[in-house]
Amino acid sequence: MAASIDLEYPFTGRWIVQNSPANRVPSHGTALLATSYAIDFVPADGAGRSAPITFSSFIRPEPAEKFSGFGRMLLTPVEGIVVSAHDTEPDHPAYRGLPSIGYALTQQRRARAGWIALAGNHVLIESDGVVVALCHLQQGSLKVRTGQRVQIGTGLARCGNSGNSTEPHVHIQAITTPDIERAAAVPLTFRGTLPRNGAVIDISD
Numbered sequence: 001m002a003a004s005i006d007l008e009y010p011f012t013g014r015w016i017v018q019n020s021p022a023n024r025v026p027s028h029g030t031a032l033l034a035t036s037y038a039i040d041f042v043p044a045d046g047a048g049r050s051a052p053i054t055f056s057s058f059i060r061p062e063p064a065e066k067f068s069g070f071g072r073m074l075l076t077p078v079e080g081i082v083v084s085a086h087d088t089e090p091d092h093p094a095y096r097g098l099p100s101i102g103y104a105l106t107q108q109r110r111a112r113a114g115w116i117a118l119a120g121n122h123v124l125i126e127s128d129g130v131v132v133a134l135c136h137l138q139q140g141s142l143k144v145r146t147g148q149r150v151q152i153g154t155g156l157a158r159c160g161n162s163g164n165s166t167e168p169h170v171h172i173q174a175i176t177t178p179d180i181e182r183a184a185a186v187p188l189t190f191r192g193t194l195p196r197n198g199a200v201i202d203i204s205d
Contacts, residue, residue, distance in 0.1 A: 043069020058097030080127030120163020
C-alpha cells in the first residue's frame with residue numbers, strides 16, 4: 001500500500017484551495033469516512049470570486065447556476081480504473097451568509113445518512129492500490145463508467161453542488177479501499193506539493 005499519492009490537478013482555469021490538510025489534519029475537522037487528508041477546490045472567476053456577492057446572498061439560498069464554476073469540466077487526476085461512478089443525486093442551492101448557518105445545522109442528518117448523502121455525485125478511481133474520490137459532481141454529468149480505464153486529463157464529469165456542499169466545488173480524497181466504511185485516509189499531493197488554504201491554482205488550458 002502506497003504511503004501517499006501524487007495527483008495532477010483535475011481542472012483547468014482558476015480555483016481556490018479550501019480545507020487543505022497542509023493547514024490542519026483532519027482537514028475537514030473530522031476523520032469520518034476517511035476524510036483526514038481531503039481537500040477542496042472552489043472554482044473562481046477572473047476576479048477571484050466563486051460568485052458575486054449581493055445582499056440576497058446573505059439572507060437566502062442562491063441558485064447553483066449563479067456560480068461561475070457550476071458545470072465546469074473536471075479532469076481525471078490519475079491513471080487508473082473507475083471502481084464506482086454515481087451521478088443521480090440532485091444539485092441543490094448554494095448557501096452563504098445566514099443560510100449557511102441553517103445548512104450547517106443539518107450536517108448531522110447528512111452524516112447519519114451515509115456516504116452518498118455527504119459525497120453526492122462522485123467517482124472513485126483505483127490506482128496502484130489507492131482509491132481517489134472526486135465528489136459533489138453535477139447531476140447527470142459523468143463521462144466515465146465503472147470498469148473503465150482512464151488516463152490523466154480524461155474528461156470526467158462537471159463541477160456540481162450535490163451532497164454535503166454549500167457552493168459548487170470539488171472535494172478530493174484518497175483512501176485505501178472503495179469500501180468507504182472500512183477505508184483509511186491516504187495523504188495526497190498535487191504535482192509534488194500540497195497547497196495551503198487560500199492559494200489560487202490557475203492552470204491554463
